[in-house]
Amino acid sequence: MxxxxxxxxxxxxxxxxxxxxxxxxxxxxxxxxxxxxxxxxxxxxxxxxxxxxxxxxxxxxxxxxxxxxxxxxxxxxxxxxxxxxxxxxxxxxxxxxxxxxxxxxxxxxxxxxxxxxxxxxxxxxxxxxxxxxxxxxxxxxxxxxxxxxxKQLKHKYGKKGQIDRLNWFGIQVLLKICGKRVFRFLKLKEYPSFYLLQRRLINSDSKKLEDLWFIYTKNSEKVKKFNHKVRLxxxxxxxxxxxxxxxxxxxxxxxxxxxxxxxxxxxxxxxxxx
Missing domain, CATH: 3.40.50.150 (Vaccinia Virus protein VP39)
Incomplete structure (x- = not known):
């Protein structure tokens, strides 16, 4: 061009x-x-x-x-x-x-x-x-x-963050033990090809939104982990x-x-x- x-x-x-x-x-x-x-x-x-x-x-x-x-x-x-x-x-x-x-x-x-x-x-x-x-x-x-x-995110998540009332370490353990039943129990977000578990927090020191995403694919039944950060x-x-x-x-x-x-x-x- x-x-x-x-x-x-x-x-x-x-x-x-x-x-x-x-x-x-x-x-x-x-x-x-x-x-x-x-x-x-x-x-x-x-x-x-x-x-x-x-x-x-x-x-x-x-x-x-x-x-x-x-x-x-x-x-x-x-x-x-x-x-x-x-x-x-x-x-x-x-x-x-x-x-x-x-x-x-x-x-x-x-x-x-x-x-x-x-x-x-x-x-x-x-x-x-x-x-x-x-x-x-x-x-x-x-x-x-x-x-x-x-400001709204700080009020909602604060320093501790949340992952549908379950901490991210517990999610990893439950995924290994229970598989898909974890998602049915927690009613987490579902997308066409996967389920998403999310731990979200606001890092007050760096002013960053920090997400830890666990993605459970429907076709292969594997769990993938991603770290997502953005400055706010x-x-x-x-x-x-x-x-x-x-x-x-x-x-x-x-x-x-x-x-x-x-x-x-x-x-x-x-x-x-x-």
Whole structure:
């Protein structure tokens, strides 16, 4: 594509590469319809939209079908491969968010849905990515940032975390002893090809959401373990980071139906302009 001006640097694999199709099923089930409707209510079809951390294309593909022009980027080659399999005509590129391979001011809008911010190694890297995103956005363009509300998660999980009222060590033991009966007893999350057990906590020192996922596959009846971590920001911190990257915060929302933001909101959504 003509808007690309440099090659991507070599990227390391990440948890989403490891999880592959498992993550595709988890992500597809979580809020996707509400997110797409939110985007349709706030985007226009005039220019090119960048889908940041597009993953399997769960936002990109439906919006493309509605007539929007989009380019998807992600750091996971496996998720991008799944996106291409789902819709061969989409444009997706594997990138390093700290050094985007695009010219200046090429995107009319940038969407960052479902907590895409916070996976880079450090807060400094997050700030670098914000500066890069501002560089590629046209003047007057819109940047949508949707992340977990850390205040609500702190209240829900605190330091100890929870895994459906059972600690993760007990889960491992029960899995070995009882197999599928564990899931029937606990009524845990079921997806098309697997069951998911989750231990979740907020690490107050690193400000990270830390998940320990046990995935029990239906076809092979094997248990796989994954560690998932993402850095979270208070609303004031994220607003400050965006402002320093020369974004203007227009409004802060607490949900996909334009709910007012509060400490109890499950989402923290910032609509910003350049």
């Amino acid at each position: 003509k808007l690309i001006i440099k090659e991507n640097i070599k990227l390391a694999t990440n948890v989403f590469d490891d999880m592959g199709i498992f993550w595709a099923e988890i992500a597809d089930k979580n809020h996707t319809e509400h997110q797409i409707q939110f985007l349709k209510n706030n985007l226009n079809k005039k220019g090119l939209i960048l889908d940041l951390a597009c993953g399997t294309g769960r936002h990109l593909i439906p919006l493309l079908a509605e007539g929007y022009k989009l380019l998807g980027v992600d750091s996971s080659s496996k998720l991008l491969r799944i996106a291409k399999q789902r819709c061969p005509r989409i444009d997706v590129i594997r990138v390093d968010l700290r050094s985007l391979p695009f010219k200046k001011e090429v995107f009319e809008a940038i969407i960052s849905m479902d907590t895409s911010v916070g996976y880079l190694p450090t807060e400094t890297d997050d700030r670098k990515s914000m500066i890069e995103l501002n560089r590629t956005l046209v003047k007057g363009g819109t940047f949508f940032v949707d992340v977990f509300n850390i 920001y208070e609303s004031e911190e994220l607003e400050g980071m965006l402002s320093k990257s020369e974004f203007k915060v227009k409004c802060i929302l607490g949900g996909y139906e334009h709910q007012e933001f509060s400490t109890e909101s499950t989402r923290l959504i910032l609509i910003t302009t350049k």
